[in-house]
Amino acid sequence: IAHGHSEAKAIKNAVLIAKRAVEQDVVEAIKTGIT
Numbered sequence: 001i002a003h004g005h006s007e008a009k010a011i012k013n014a015v016l017i018a019k020r021a022v023e024q025d026v027v028e029a030i031k032t033g034i035t
Helices: 008-023 026-034
Strands: none
Touching: 008 026
């Protein structure tokens, strides 16, 4: 998620951003855009 010196807040934010990406189907949008 982050590099070894990341604080808890940075890891929490990274998890929340990943959650939002899943909810908004970002991976599928990227796959569609490159095919």
